[in-house]
Amino acid sequence: MSTPLSPLNPPRRLLFGPGPTMVDPRVYQAMTKTVVSHLDPYFFEVVEDCRRLLRVAFGTANEFTLAMSGTGSAGMQTAVANFVEPGSTFVVLAAGFFADRMSEMGRRQGANVIRIEKPWGEAFDQNEVAAKIRELKPNVVGFVQAETSTGVFQNSEILCAAAHEVGALTMSDCVTSLGAMPVELDKQGIDIGYSCTQKGMSCPPGLAPVTVSPRAMEWLKARKTTPADWYLDLKLLADYYEGAHRYHHTAPISLFYALREGLSVINDEGIENRWLRHKLSHEMFVAGVEAMGLRMHVKAGNRIWNLNTPVIPEGVDDLKVRKRLLAATDIEISGGFGPLAGKVFRVGIMGPLATEDNTLLLLKGMQDALAGEGFAVKGDAVAAAQAAVTWPVAQLV
Amino acid sequence: MSTPLSPLNPPRRLLFGPGPTMVDPRVYQAMTKTVVSHLDPYFFEVVEDCRRLLRVAFGTANEFTLAMSGTGSAGMQTAVANFVEPGSTFVVLAAGFFADRMSEMGRRQGANVIRIEKPWGEAFDQNEVAAKIRELKPNVVGFVQAETSTGVFQNSEILCAAAHEVGALTMSDCVTSLGAMPVELDKQGIDIGYSCTQKGMSCPPGLAPVTVSPRAMEWLKARKTTPADWYLDLKLLADYYEGAHRYHHTAPISLFYALREGLSVINDEGIENRWLRHKLSHEMFVAGVEAMGLRMHVKAGNRIWNLNTPVIPEGVDDLKVRKRLLAATDIEISGGFGPLAGKVFRVGIMGPLATEDNTLLLLKGMQDALAGEGFAVKGDAVAAAQAAVTWPVAQLV
Numbered sequence: 001m002s003t004p005l006s007p008l009n010p011p012r013r014l015l016f017g018p019g020p021t022m023v024d025p026r027v028y029q030a031m032t033k034t035v036v037s038h039l040d041p042y043f044f045e046v047v048e049d050c051r052r053l054l055r056v057a058f059g060t061a062n063e064f065t066l067a068m069s070g071t072g073s074a075g076m077q078t079a080v081a082n083f084v085e086p087g088s089t090f091v092v093l094a095a096g097f098f099a100d101r102m103s104e105m106g107r108r109q110g111a112n113v114i115r116i117e118k119p120w121g122e123a124f125d126q127n128e129v130a131a132k133i134r135e136l137k138p139n140v141v142g143f144v145q146a147e148t149s150t151g152v153f154q155n156s157e158i159l160c161a162a163a164h165e166v167g168a169l170t171m172s173d174c175v176t177s178l179g180a181m182p183v184e185l186d187k188q189g190i191d192i193g194y195s196c197t198q199k200g201m202s203c204p205p206g207l208a209p210v211t212v213s214p215r216a217m218e219w220l221k222a223r224k225t226t227p228a229d230w231y232l233d234l235k236l237l238a239d240y241y242e243g244a245h246r247y248h249h250t251a252p253i254s255l256f257y258a259l260r261e262g263l264s265v266i267n268d269e270g271i272e273n274r275w276l277r278h279k280l281s282h283e284m285f286v287a288g289v290e291a292m293g294l295r296m297h298v299k300a301g302n303r304i305w306n307l308n309t310p311v312i313p314e315g316v317d318d319l320k321v322r323k324r325l326l327a328a329t330d331i332e333i334s335g336g337f338g339p340l341a342g343k344v345f346r347v348g349i350m351g352p353l354a355t356e357d358n359t360l361l362l363l364k365g366m367q368d369a370l371a372g373e374g375f376a377v378k379g380d381a382v383a384a385a386q387a388a389v390t391w392p393v394a395q396l397v
Numbered sequence: 398m399s400t401p402l403s404p405l406n407p408p409r410r411l412l413f414g415p416g417p418t419m420v421d422p423r424v425y426q427a428m429t430k431t432v433v434s435h436l437d438p439y440f441f442e443v444v445e446d447c448r449r450l451l452r453v454a455f456g457t458a459n460e461f462t463l464a465m466s467g468t469g470s471a472g473m474q475t476a477v478a479n480f481v482e483p484g485s486t487f488v489v490l491a492a493g494f495f496a497d498r499m500s501e502m503g504r505r506q507g508a509n510v511i512r513i514e515k516p517w518g519e520a521f522d523q524n525e526v527a528a529k530i531r532e533l534k535p536n537v538v539g540f541v542q543a544e545t546s547t548g549v550f551q552n553s554e555i556l557c558a559a560a561h562e563v564g565a566l567t568m569s570d571c572v573t574s575l576g577a578m579p580v581e582l583d584k585q586g587i588d589i590g591y592s593c594t595q596k597g598m599s600c601p602p603g604l605a606p607v608t609v610s611p612r613a614m615e616w617l618k619a620r621k622t623t624p625a626d627w628y629l630d631l632k633l634l635a636d637y638y639e640g641a642h643r644y645h646h647t648a649p650i651s652l653f654y655a656l657r658e659g660l661s662v663i664n665d666e667g668i669e670n671r672w673l674r675h676k677l678s679h680e681m682f683v684a685g686v687e688a689m690g691l692r693m694h695v696k697a698g699n700r701i702w703n704l705n706t707p708v709i710p711e712g713v714d715d716l717k718v719r720k721r722l723l724a725a726t727d728i729e730i731s732g733g734f735g736p737l738a739g740k741v742f743r744v745g746i747m748g749p750l751a752t753e754d755n756t757l758l759l760l761k762g763m764q765d766a767l768a769g770e771g772f773a774v775k776g777d778a779v780a781a782a783q784a785a786v787t788w789p790v791a792q793l794v
Contacts, residue, residue: 002453002664002667004661004664004665005446005450005657005660005661005664008427008430008443008654008657008658008661009430010430010431010432010433010439010654011433011437011439012431013431013433013434013437015432015433015434017434019647020432020433020434020435020647020650022432023431023432028428028429029429030405031425031428031429031601031651032425032426032428032429033405033406033407034407034409034410034420035407035412035417035419035420035595035601035602036407036408036410036412036417037410037412037414037417037729038417038602040408040410042407042408046405049402053402056399069467069468069471069603070466070467070471070628071466071646071647071648071649072646072647073627073628073645073646073647074466074467074628074646077626077627077628081625101627104627105627108623108624108625108626108627109625110625196647198432198647204428204432204649204650204651204652205432205435205647205648205649205650205651206466206603206649206651206652226505227505228478228505228506228507228625228626229474229505229625229626230470230474230498230501230502230505231467231470231471231474231629232628247734248470249468249469249470249471250416250417250468250469250470250593250595250602251468251602252468252601252602252603252649252652253417253601253602254428254601254602254603254651254652254655255601255603255649255651255652257405257407258651260402260405261405263402264401264402264405267399267401267402268401270399332434337644
């Protein structure tokens with residue numbers, strides 16, 4: 001007889017990092033529901049509910065909207081492996097870690113990857129990019145709508161229109177935006193969007209929502225080469241999730257229960273109310289950290305609401321502040337990496353945490369931790385945050 | 398405001414199919430535990446427990462044992478994408494659906510796939526295969542240890558020894574065997590084994606345990622070409638799960654909690670006791686269906702304990718029997734497919750269902766459903782099953 005394992009007992013954390021973030025209690029409960037078969041009609045009802053509500057979150061009318069049986073990175077691979085053919089030209093707007101990953105995936109597919117680069121933390125000028133796209137005439141243009149490594153939100157109507165002009169498909173990483181701020185996929189001109197479940201959707205990680213425009217589906221149906229990737233092959237997955245329900249793989253049933261419940265929570269609140277909660281929390285946070293004497297790494301207007309990147313003040317140790325914060329409050333925030341390592345904090349305020357009280361709790365905790373590490377706090381973050389934003393109590397949580 | 402969704406309310410099913418199967422209640426509870434970050438030291442403790450106990454289930458000393466963030470098919474793709482290089486020779490022993498899938502994945506990697514074929518339901522003669530391997534001198538030999546589509550268990554000591562003689566790596570699909578019967582990976586000579594969580598492990602689907610021998614890891618480290626598959630790239634995953642814990646993807650934390658708890662349940666029972674439960678249930682089942690007048694599709698000695706394929710008697714309608722069984726008892730069994738469509742039932746007796754009482758319940762249900770569909774039952778399945786096997790009550794559930 002082997003030694004019994006200790007009971008599973010994760011430490012308490014208030015997840016104010018870039019993700020995973022706090023999961024709604026209803027979502028945890030949903031995962032205790034009995035598993036049915038991956039070919040059970042009930043499972044496909046669950047899938048249909050997910051598909052319908054994912055469209056709302058993505059801001060799309062795309063019929064082909066579903067969730068891959070993998071995490072957000074599997075969503076990226078789905079996009080690249082299905083739509084970037086060997087030998088094709090793949091333009092990537094690169095100003096962060098996830099754009100680098102997208103480039104790498106493109107190279108692994110044997111594409112000719114052309115990168116248009118900016119420093120980490122800057123948004124692209126759409127007209128500049130559009131001109132470049134008209135010149136390069138690529139097959140696919142890829143970019144990151146919400147760059148988790150920098151905090152930049154990239155608008156894309158103009159650059160996507162240019163891509164469509166030259167017959168290119170557009171794909172975008174919506175991993176951090178989905179569920180927390182308007183993705184507006186159709187309005188932004190994005191053909192292929194993908195995301196995850198553990199950020200704005202307040203579910204555990206494990207699924208990757210993906211949506212594909214009718215024009216991209218047409219392209220895919222006409223694609224002559226077979227993708228190397230069988231597991232994430234969208235043509236095979238279409239046969240499983242639509243029409244014939246032909247067996248492909250055994251979908252992770254409990255995670256689909258979780259996603260349906262997460263979407264149901266969003267539906268009950270109303271997605272506009274949810275977006276507003278994230279926007280207000282963001283505005284409070286910015287007012288608070290600026291009052292303390294920090295500045296935001298990303299210019300106003302280009303910021304992701306639910307992923308803030310305040311610059312770490314000169315002489316303050318990133319890791320020490322975060323350790324102190326965690327020890328004192330159970331609050332976990334994240335650091336930067338790559339060129340931003342030690343230079344910014346990455347602070348996610350998402351889902352159940354995107355409320356007035358929680359944002360103030362976070363600001364208070366950060367202020368104390370910074371002060372504890374020798375930073376001369378300029379003004380009171382909590383008071384400034386409260387003064388800056390009026391929270392419409394009646395309407396929101 | 399959108400219409401609220403109905404509460405999640407899956408139908409009651411006793412899952413006696415090939416999987417997913419019944420999940421242990423402790424595993425459902427484990428998934429309600431609070432998610433921590435994918436870089437949290439606690440998460441890596443959970444991972445280490447999983448790795449250690451997976452080795453026991455696989456019957457291996459392989460240091461490199463972990464779980465992919467995808468389902469069993471992602472496990473297969475991990476094996477093929479990492480170890481089958483473009484242009485290499487990949488011999489596949491093909492006598493079932495999952496061997497066909499393995500061949501297809503090999504082709505997608507650009508390998509020269511050579512199939513050694515047998516009718517669905519037959520095991521391979523190891524000496525014949527060994528001779529063929531010596532002749533073909535492939536780079537990799539792939540086969541299915543427990544073929545879910547047919548019910549055949551394939552032994553492999555001799556054929557794997559021949560593969561090693563010619564310098565080939567061996568890979569095997571252990572999707573249906575892991576946790577329910579001895580995989581004996583090291584004894585069987587398998588370099589790369591992969592499985593799932595929703596069969597013998599009694600967890601929900603969503604992770605794919607994978608184990609790699611030191612010689613295969615050496616080969617992988619020396620591999621010059623980069624796999625097209627980034628998400629399942631084992632070199633990158635080694636950096637995430639071992640040593641530096643360098644971020645790769647956000648692992649599905651809740652599913653790792655589930656897997657740890659599932660392994661803990663197995664550890665508490667003792668894996669030999671668990672195997673014995675599956676063996677005895679299998680023996681009862683065979684005695685029962687044979688008493689009814691059915692015969693088993695697979696020869697004695699070649700059968701998977703936890704996945705039985707009784708032949709559907711002449712004149713009996715597969716689907717009608719299964720529908721009647723489900724309606725009367727909530728028991729779900731599965732049909733055959735491909736060349737075995739309409740010819741066999743696929744009956745899984747796994748995990749919490751692999752007990753004397755449940756096996757008798759299943760036999761009674763099948764007997765009534767077959768009789769209801771006009772089959773002239775020869776003898777009483779329950780009595781025969783009880784007479785055939787003595788269940789050591791004191792030791793087992």
